[in-house]
Amino acid sequence: MTRTRIIAGVVVALLVGGGVAGFAVAWRPAISAIEPPAPPSFDTALVRRGRDLAALGNCNDCHTVRGGKTFAGGLAVPTPFGTIYSSNITPDADTGIGRWPEMAFRRAMRSGVDRDGAHLYPTFPYDHFTNVTDEDDRALYAYLMTRPAVHAPTPANKLAFPLDQRFVVAGWKLLFLRRGTYQPDGTKSVEWNRGAYLVEGLAHCGACHTPRNALGAERVSASFAGGDVDNWNAYAINARSPSPVPWNTEALFSYLRQGWHPDHGVARGPMAEVVRNLSSVDEKDVHAIAVYMTSVFGPPTPDHIRRGDEVLAQIKSPTVPSGPTETAGAAIYAAACATCHETGRALPYGGVNLGLSTAISGPDPRNAINIILSGIRPVEGERSPIMPGFANAMTDDQVSAVLSYLRSRFSNQPAWTGVEKTIEDARRTQTVSLQTPPPRNAPADPMQRDKP
Amino acid sequence: MTTLKVNGHDHQVDADADTPLLYVLRDDIKLNAAKFGCGLGQCGACTVIVDGKAVLSCVTPLLLLEGKQVTTLEGLGTIDAPAPIQRAFMDEQAAQCGYCIAGMMMRAQALLLRNSKPTDEQIRAELEPHLCRCGTHMRILRAVHRAARLMDTAELSTTTQGSAP
Numbered sequence: 001m002t003r004t005r006i007i008a009g010v011v012v013a014l015l016v017g018g019g020v021a022g023f024a025v026a027w028r029p030a031i032s033a034i035e036p037p038a039p040p041s042f043d044t045a046l047v048r049r050g051r052d053l054a055a056l057g058n059c060n061d062c063h064t065v066r067g068g069k070t071f072a073g074g075l076a077v078p079t080p081f082g083t084i085y086s087s088n089i090t091p092d093a094d095t096g097i098g099r100w101p102e103m104a105f106r107r108a109m110r111s112g113v114d115r116d117g118a119h120l121y122p123t124f125p126y127d128h129f130t131n132v133t134d135e136d137d138r139a140l141y142a143y144l145m146t147r148p149a150v151h152a153p154t155p156a157n158k159l160a161f162p163l164d165q166r167f168v169v170a171g172w173k174l175l176f177l178r179r180g181t182y183q184p185d186g187t188k189s190v191e192w193n194r195g196a197y198l199v200e201g202l203a204h205c206g207a208c209h210t211p212r213n214a215l216g217a218e219r220v221s222a223s224f225a226g227g228d229v230d231n232w233n234a235y236a237i238n239a240r241s242p243s244p245v246p247w248n249t250e251a252l253f254s255y256l257r258q259g260w261h262p263d264h265g266v267a268r269g270p271m272a273e274v275v276r277n278l279s280s281v282d283e284k285d286v287h288a289i290a291v292y293m294t295s296v297f298g299p300p301t302p303d304h305i306r307r308g309d310e311v312l313a314q315i316k317s318p319t320v321p322s323g324p325t326e327t328a329g330a331a332i333y334a335a336a337c338a339t340c341h342e343t344g345r346a347l348p349y350g351g352v353n354l355g356l357s358t359a360i361s362g363p364d365p366r367n368a369i370n371i372i373l374s375g376i377r378p379v380e381g382e383r384s385p386i387m388p389g390f391a392n393a394m395t396d397d398q399v400s401a402v403l404s405y406l407r408s409r410f411s412n413q414p415a416w417t418g419v420e421k422t423i424e425d426a427r428r429t430q431t432v433s434l435q436t437p438p439p440r441n442a443p444a445d446p447m448q449r450d451k452p
Numbered sequence: 453m454t455t456l457k458v459n460g461h462d463h464q465v466d467a468d469a470d471t472p473l474l475y476v477l478r479d480d481i482k483l484n485a486a487k488f489g490c491g492l493g494q495c496g497a498c499t500v501i502v503d504g505k506a507v508l509s510c511v512t513p514l515l516l517l518e519g520k521q522v523t524t525l526e527g528l529g530t531i532d533a534p535a536p537i538q539r540a541f542m543d544e545q546a547a548q549c550g551y552c553i554a555g556m557m558m559r560a561q562a563l564l565l566r567n568s569k570p571t572d573e574q575i576r577a578e579l580e581p582h583l584c585r586c587g588t589h590m591r592i593l594r595a596v597h598r599a600a601r602l603m604d605t606a607e608l609s610t611t612t613q614g615s616a617p
Contacts, residue, residue, distance in 0.1 A: 335470030335513030340492075375493075388493025392505035393512045
């Protein structure tokens with residue numbers, strides 16, 4: 001009897017103690033709401049700096065539905081745990097961050113907690129944003145608070161119990177969130193440090209390019225070793241890069257700045273919006289990113305250099321007739337692909353020689369399949385590369401045949417496995433990056449014609 | 453010789469396997485509704501329906517079409533008995549120069565085959581690959597809605613059944 005009572009007492013004590021500890025870990029106070037500040041109260045130079053920082057952070061990409069109002073949120077982000085909807089970060093008082101003081105914004109960036117004290121899911125990459133300095137957070141806040149307010153309630157996330165309980169995120173943070181702003185490395189150049197600050201912080205490159213563990217946290221031991229995003233493969237951007245030609249600082253700079261490079265092709269899929277944003281910021285920042293990333297890639301191995309030279313030499317040699325057509329895949333390539341991809345017309349409007357394509361040399365066929373099926377859509381208001389999609393013109397067998405031909409002819413990698421399954425998946429899933437925004441230049445109501 | 457199924461008929465075609473479908477339709481089978489616009493799959497004027505789906509015929513080589521059913525505008529209706537989509541475009545006077553319209557009608561038809569009541573937004577997104585320089589977009593939008601209504605009652609008419617299986 002006494003013994004049972006002692007055990008019961010211990011259990012109760014543990015539960016209470018655990019509860020208190022859990023509460024201490026999970027509970028965050030609400031920060032008092034403010035009246036939405038008037039836009040003119042912000043310094044214009046600060047707002048302008050915030051604009052560039054927001055572009056470096058690619059904020060609009062996740063916080064805007066395709067064709068919707070900028071920063072109004074509502075984009076469905078597929079994760080292995082369920083669908084999470086991005087929030088409205090316009091200064092709308094009721095549905096956005098209009099009533100957030102700067103302190104609340106900084107807390108969200110630094111530790112993933114909203115104004116009410118609720119934990120935010122790490123789909124919002126505060127594991128990177130924790131590196132951002134107070135001054136940069138201030139500029140971002142000033143920029144966002146001076147955008148047009150849009151009334152747009154954020155849809156409820158689709159998560160199963162217990163992940164739908166936000167306090168669970170507190171445990172995740174205990175395990176994986178390393179707080180603290182970026183600490184410069186005194187042995188490296190100022191430019192390198194600027195690049196590292198941006199890449200590891202606001203630009204959050206690792207959010208897509210670093211693989212994640214079973215709990216959805218980036219695997220620190222495999223930084224930049226390639227990850228998944230929205231049914232695309234975000235390539236390894238370290239020593240394991242599958243790019244046929246090794247990257248260097250100048251190639252990275254021009255790829256990130258203009259969205260393509262003759263030795264690497266064009267940035268499409270989820271990377272398209274990233275380079276679009278990077279084309280609009282101070283080029284010094286883009287160059288700093290390129291400098292830092294060059295050191296992340298590390299010096300290419302002699303084998304990699306040899307492979308790159310080989311591929312470039314093959315391309316520069318006079319065009320060989322489009323190869324044998326003894327297989328179905330070869331015949332499809334010659335008839336449907338080579339007319340653009342083997343004409344030698346310069347990028348970005350000519351098709352890249354597929355020997356240079358990272359998609360064809362990559363670890364899985366998803367990116368190549370996405371592009372073959374859906375093509376590359378023109379970007380509204382820009383001169384941009386395009387490619388017609390073949391989803392309706394090719395059967396799964398035909399796509400599969402051409403892929404295995406491309407893999408064997410244009411890469412030195414072993415054949416992909418599970419190609420058929422990946423094609424089926426890709427047909428089923430319309431990825432966000434391939435959704436067509438409704439055209440903005442043709443108003444539904446002709447009376448609205450003069451309005452922007 | 454390749455067999456190509458167009459508008460329900462088998463055609464024996466003497467063309468290389470890499471010939472674009474558009475050339476075969478226009479030059480060999482003499483079906484001229486599908487138009488040559490850009491030849492690069494960028495303008496939509498060459499759109500036809502293959503197994504119920506819109507396809508850019510200028511970038512679709514013959515060898516991809518084995519065993520598939522091709523439908524061109526000629527397969528939808530005739531001058532005497534226009535299909536609902538054609539009647540709707542005429543009623544709304546949706547063509548100005550008309551060069552892009554055959555392609556527009558084919559993709560709209562393919563849309564209506566899988567979605568009998570598309571919204572404005574769905575029609576706009578669907579027809580996005582089509583360029584029209586005359587600017588009849590608003591009429592085209594109305595015509596597709598009208599076609600949807602006509603097709604709702606298409607069983608009553610004796611004209612055509614519209615398209616590929």
